[in-house]
Amino acid sequence: MAILDAFRPAVPFRALWIWSGSAPKKNGYVYLRKGFTLKAAPERAEIKLFANDRYILFINGHTICRGPAVGTDSTRFYDTVDVGQFLGAGNNVIGVAAYNHGPGPRNRIFKGPGGLIARMSVEFADNTLAEVSTDSSWKTFVPESRNHKAPRINGWDVGYYEVFDPEKEPTGWNMPGYDDSRWEQAQLLPAAETTAFGEIAPRPLAQLSYENIPPVKCAYYLPGGGLIKGTNNLTGNKKKKGSAVFDSSKASSRPTAVYDFGRIMSGRIRLGLTATKSGGMVTVMYGESLALTSMDAIKIGRGRVTWTSYGSRAFRYAGIAITGSPTPVKVDVLEAEEEFFDLGKAPAVRENKALRDMVSTAGNTLRASSRDYFIDCPGREQALWLGDVRIEALAAYNGFGESSLARHSINLFSMMQRRDGAIPAVGPLSGDAFLPDYHVQWPTIVHDYLMHTDDIEAVAQWRVPLSKAVAWMERELDGRSLIPRAERAEWWCFLDWAPYLPREGYSGILNLFAYEGFLSASRVARALGEEGTASRWLNHAESMRLAIYDNLFDREEGLFMDAAGAAGRNSHSQQVNALAVTSGLVDGKDAVKLIGRLLKKDSKPIGTPYFAWHYLEALLKTGHAAEGMNYMDRYWGEMTRRGATCYWEMFDPESPSSQSPYALPGGFPSRCHGWGTGIVATLVRHVAGTSPAEAGFKSVLLKPLADTAVLPFSMTFNLPIGKTRYSLKRNRNGVVSITYTLPRKLPLELVVNSDKADTLIINRKTVYSKTGPALIPNGTQVRKAGNNVIVAMTTDSISASITPCGD
Numbered sequence: 001m002a003i004l005d006a007f008r009p010a011v012p013f014r015a016l017w018i019w020s021g022s023a024p025k026k027n028g029y030v031y032l033r034k035g036f037t038l039k040a041a042p043e044r045a046e047i048k049l050f051a052n053d054r055y056i057l058f059i060n061g062h063t064i065c066r067g068p069a070v071g072t073d074s075t076r077f078y079d080t081v082d083v084g085q086f087l088g089a090g091n092n093v094i095g096v097a098a099y100n101h102g103p104g105p106r107n108r109i110f111k112g113p114g115g116l117i118a119r120m121s122v123e124f125a126d127n128t129l130a131e132v133s134t135d136s137s138w139k140t141f142v143p144e145s146r147n148h149k150a151p152r153i154n155g156w157d158v159g160y161y162e163v164f165d166p167e168k169e170p171t172g173w174n175m176p177g178y179d180d181s182r183w184e185q186a187q188l189l190p191a192a193e194t195t196a197f198g199e200i201a202p203r204p205l206a207q208l209s210y211e212n213i214p215p216v217k218c219a220y221y222l223p224g225g226g227l228i229k230g231t232n233n234l235t236g237n238k239k240k241k242g243s244a245v246f247d248s249s250k251a252s253s254r255p256t257a258v259y260d261f262g263r264i265m266s267g268r269i270r271l272g273l274t275a276t277k278s279g280g281m282v283t284v285m286y287g288e289s290l291a292l293t294s295m296d297a298i299k300i301g302r303g304r305v306t307w308t309s310y311g312s313r314a315f316r317y318a319g320i321a322i323t324g325s326p327t328p329v330k331v332d333v334l335e336a337e338e339e340f341f342d343l344g345k346a347p348a349v350r351e352n353k354a355l356r357d358m359v360s361t362a363g364n365t366l367r368a369s370s371r372d373y374f375i376d377c378p379g380r381e382q383a384l385w386l387g388d389v390r391i392e393a394l395a396a397y398n399g400f401g402e403s404s405l406a407r408h409s410i411n412l413f414s415m416m417q418r419r420d421g422a423i424p425a426v427g428p429l430s431g432d433a434f435l436p437d438y439h440v441q442w443p444t445i446v447h448d449y450l451m452h453t454d455d456i457e458a459v460a461q462w463r464v465p466l467s468k469a470v471a472w473m474e475r476e477l478d479g480r481s482l483i484p485r486a487e488r489a490e491w492w493c494f495l496d497w498a499p500y501l502p503r504e505g506y507s508g509i510l511n512l513f514a515y516e517g518f519l520s521a522s523r524v525a526r527a528l529g530e531e532g533t534a535s536r537w538l539n540h541a542e543s544m545r546l547a548i549y550d551n552l553f554d555r556e557e558g559l560f561m562d563a564a565g566a567a568g569r570n571s572h573s574q575q576v577n578a579l580a581v582t583s584g585l586v587d588g589k590d591a592v593k594l595i596g597r598l599l600k601k602d603s604k605p606i607g608t609p610y611f612a613w614h615y616l617e618a619l620l621k622t623g624h625a626a627e628g629m630n631y632m633d634r635y636w637g638e639m640t641r642r643g644a645t646c647y648w649e650m651f652d653p654e655s656p657s658s659q660s661p662y663a664l665p666g667g668f669p670s671r672c673h674g675w676g677t678g679i680v681a682t683l684v685r686h687v688a689g690t691s692p693a694e695a696g697f698k699s700v701l702l703k704p705l706a707d708t709a710v711l712p713f714s715m716t717f718n719l720p721i722g723k724t725r726y727s728l729k730r731n732r733n734g735v736v737s738i739t740y741t742l743p744r745k746l747p748l749e750l751v752v753n754s755d756k757a758d759t760l761i762i763n764r765k766t767v768y769s770k771t772g773p774a775l776i777p778n779g780t781q782v783r784k785a786g787n788n789v790i791v792a793m794t795t796d797s798i799s800a801s802i803t804p805c806g807d
Contacts, residue, residue: 015119015133017194018186020140023114026102027160029146029310031173032116033180034138035093038130042084042122049118050078050200051098053110054310058095058174059086065207066339069372070109072415072428074198078117079207087122094120094132095174099310104157107430108383112196115189139183145169153295156381159311167278167301205408208371209342212270214335215259219290219317226253227328234259234334243332246322248280258319263645264288264672265338266368266378268308269318271298272333278302280325286315288379288646288671300325312339314368314379314672316645341370347399347680347717354633355683355713357640359399362677365646366395369674373409373428377649377670384412384427386438387494388674390445391613391681397452398690399680401718406449407458413442414465421468425494435494436476436486437510440517442469447520450527453720454696460528470521470537473514481543482551486510486563496575496611497650500604505565508552508576512560515544516583527695545585552576558597574603575611578618595622607650609636613678620686623753625707628686636679647676684717688726689751690740697721699747704728706736706752706802719743738800750791752802754784761801762791770805 020030049057050068057064064086069077100114122130147163172178218231226248233242246255269284280300285292298307300322318336322329346363349356369375374392376385393406412428424431425438443466450459476483486493486507495501495509518541525534551564559572560580577598581591595618606612612635619628638653648661649669661669685691687710689703697719706728714727722743730736742748752760752768760768765775767782768789776782781792791800 014131015117016135017115017117017189018134018136018138018140019114019116019189020142020184021187022140022142022184023100024102024142024148026100026104027148027150028100028102028114029143029148030098030100030114031141031143031170032096032098032138032186033093033174033178033183034132034134035091035176035180036132037091038087038089038122040089040124042087042130043125044082045084045087045120045122046080046082047094047118047120048078048080049096049116050076050197051096051116052076052112052114052197053101054099055116056097056310057081058097059083060088060092061095061172061175062086067203067207069203069205070428071201072198072412073111073430075201075415076197076199077203078200079203083120084122091176093174093176093178094118097174097310101157101159104152105155106157108157108381108427109429110157110159111429113189113193115194115197117200134186136186136188138186139180140186141170141173141180141183143169153311154380156383158380158382162296162309162311163299164297164307165299165301166305166307167299204411205372205404206342208339210267211338211340212335213261213265213338215318216262217260219258219260221257222255224248224254224256224321226250226255226322228255228257231257234331241332243330244334245328245330246320246325247328248322248325249327254321254323256319256321258285258290258292258317259334260317261315261336263364264314264316264368264378265336266312266314266340266371266375267336267338268313269296269315270306270308270333270335270337271320272304272306272331273300274304274330274332275300275302275325275327277325277327280329281323282329283321283323284309285319285321286313287317288314290317292317292319294321300329306333308337312371312378312382314377339371340367341372341405343367343370343396343400343402343405345400345718345723347684347715349683350714350716351712354637358632358636358679359683359715361636361640361644361647362395362680363399365672365674366392366400366677366680368646368672369677370396370405373412374405374674376675377673379672380670384409385674386413386423386425386435386442386445387610389413390441390448391610391678392674393445394448394681395677397448397681397720398684399717401720401722403449403453403455403720407453407455410445410449410462411458414462417465417468421470421472423465423469425492433492434490436483436491437493437495437507437513439469440473440510440514442466443517443521443524444513447524450524451692451695452697454694454698456527459524463528466521466524467533470518473517474540477540477544480506480551481540481547482506482511482564483514496606497608498573498575498604498606498611500571501573501575502563502565502571505563506551508548508560508562508564509579511544511548511552512576512579512583512585515541515548515585518544519584548585559594559601572598572601572603574598574606574615578611578615581618581621582614591618592622592624595619595624599624599627605652605654607652609647609649609651609673609676609678613675613682616679616682617686620682620705623705625705626709629709632679632682636676644671646672649673649676680717683715687713688715688717690719690724690726693747693749697746699749700742701749701751702740702798703751704738706738706756711736721746734804736802736804738802739798741797743796745794745796747794748792748798750798750800752789752791752800753787754789755787756804757789757802758805759803760789760791761803762793763799767791
């Protein structure tokens with residue numbers, strides 16, 4: 001019998017829930033172990049396990065993996081791990097270092113009691129099987145080396161400070177032969193407690209990746225009354241590294257060194273140190289900037305200590321300060337263990353340094369915000385926010401060619417859906433905020449996924465959640481076919497971090513997002529073959545379109561108002577008018593005219609990359625190339641010039657020149673926020689002009705922004721179908737050359753503005769000319785549509801030359 005045949009879809013497999021009877025109710029660390037004997041080295045072996053909330057798995061002392069993926073209130077995910085190579089004949093041991101956060105005011109990533117369930121199945125060369133499962137024969141221990149009374153990091157329940165005492169750590173506890181006779185027998189959890197975990201399902205996406213990264217440099221060091229030597233020995237990719245020595249033996253001394261890792265990342269600090277005597281403390285500090293926070297502490301014991309935190313931290317800078325050690329402490333390892341979901345190769349821009357830096361920063365931001373789901377900010381919250389996911393997913397599709405993390409993030413929202421159909425704005429556990437302007441975007445996020453992947457199987461699984469979400473929208477429409485009263489006691493209508501945007505009456509932003517949501521839902525329903533449903537939802541979109549024009553369009557100004565009613569009549573923000581274009585409500589020449597009017601208006605600046613992205617999309621979608629590229633440079637480019645390695649949650653380019661984003665209402669913004677990544681998708685979709693004409697890029701639309709404001713521009717990016725190259729150049733005679741290299745031969749349409757083209761040459765053949773003959777090769781079709789020339793062909797590469805019109 002093959003090993004996989006031994007696993008049955010029972011709930012979830014043949015094993016019992018266990019924990020320690022002595023574990024603290026909050027911030028609890030528990031070590032669990034099970035020794036067993038194998039008759040021979042196995043042919044294959046794998047273990048399935050889940051622990052609430054976190055675990056590190058060891059097999060015979062080898063660190064195997066961390067987990068699990070964060071689930072929802074209704075479903076948690078277990079891991080399946082191949083461990084055969086770590087097992088041998090004779091005595092073996094499974095060790096699990098588990099952690100339970102316990103109750104907290106905001107349970108977005110931690111919830112429920114501590115518990116472990118695991119089952120290992122082993123197959124031998126003679127096809128016989130062995131099995132080791134969690135039950136009361138396992139041993140448990142609550143380590144005194146881990147201080148469960150440490151304070152919380154912040155009010156978002158991302159974890160606790162960690163304090164570690166190596167001299168109280170049971171040495172070799174996860175190795176065969178360790179004497180666990182004084183450990184407690186594992187306690188079986190009652191069924192009433194295990195229901196808190198909901199259904200236990202297989203992990204739906206790849207394991208996270210890890211990379212050890214040394215610091216780029218020592219940012220600064222302070223002897224602090226003591227002595228430091230060799231701080232630079234810990235930096236760089238050196239084959240043979242030395243050690244740094246910290247001497248804090250003088251009373252009240254505190255030698256401190258702070259290291260720069262070059263960019264913000266999500267993960268842990270790995271620290272290795274040696275002392276000849278016990279005593280004193282190492283404090284570990286972290287910061288997205290040089291404003292560091294002391295977060296972890298290691299008591300100094302005699303001999304060698306290697307340490308990493310259990311919890312994930314977000315940092316660019318990390319420092320250590322040593323106090324009270326009677327003898328010098330030698331530090332020979334200080335590096336980051338970056339933890340991330342592997343999105344694949346990042347997009348890259350050539351030639352244009354400013355754009356190259358912007359795209360690199362966006363890639364850093366998305367990498368740091370990609371874990372088991374798309375995270376809004378890896379430091380402060382580590383939460384799944386719907387508005388961020390929309391932008392992060394588009395960046396992943398269009399820059400990295402990755403869609404599995406988007407699929408899983410979208411699915412988590414479907415699993416969080418409330419009985420009334422409402423999609424919580426934040427999760428994945430116990431979403432405690434409902435934002436109507438986020439809810440109505442969920443159908444659009446689903447449609448984006450469908451268009452970029454053609455994964456109709458996944459979309460079909462969201463059929464019921466989509467119907468319930470749209471039904472919620474239908475119920476909220478009033479007699480005018482609009483959603484009234486955006487601000488209610490049970491809602492938080494976000495709109496943007498912009499106090500000047502009115503929320504009473506008919507909110508323009510909420511209703512425009514809802515219009516786009518109905519339109520997207522209709523397209524998804526049609527793809528699923530539900531024509532009747534698609535028509536009903538399309539009718540709602542059309543009714544909303546007319547109602548928005550009737551109630552929110554200021555004909556005198558030629559702009560859309562922020563809200564219908566006295567409070568919003570004189571307010572025509574960049575946010576609402578940009579959304580009128582990006583939602584598809586206004587298109588063609590009307591959209592160009594609308595944005596042209598908006599550019600002439602003295603509007604209040606947008607403070608977040610969230611809506612700055614919508615505004616940028618509107619500028620470029622309507623052909624305002626110079627204004628769009630200038631806006632991208634003034635907003636995202638200025639952040640990079642101020643030293644940002646990831647994009648900030650908020651930013652005012654007119655603020656005093658500094659390396660700080662300005663403050664949020666009631667707090668400080670993150671220096672790494674997922675909604676800042678949208679420029680990757682914008683450059684691919686509106687500058688390189690590459691988008692799916694059919695779902696899954698079965699055919700491609702190429703509509704390059706061939707404007708002097710962009711020149712020169714070359715970009716390599718990954719789509720879900722593979723690697724794509726794009727180049728835009730101009731020679732001395734003013735001829736613009738455009739080159740695409742696609743992953744494979746595909747039907748495509750190249751769209752060029754005929755108002756700016758005297759001749760168009762495709763692959764060395766003149767296919768369009770205002771003044772001379774044209775030669776259209778076999779297999780190529782050329783047609784005029786308005787002011788556009790459209791060339792249709794099937795190819796994996798296309799080279800176009802545009803001779804501009806004379807004055």
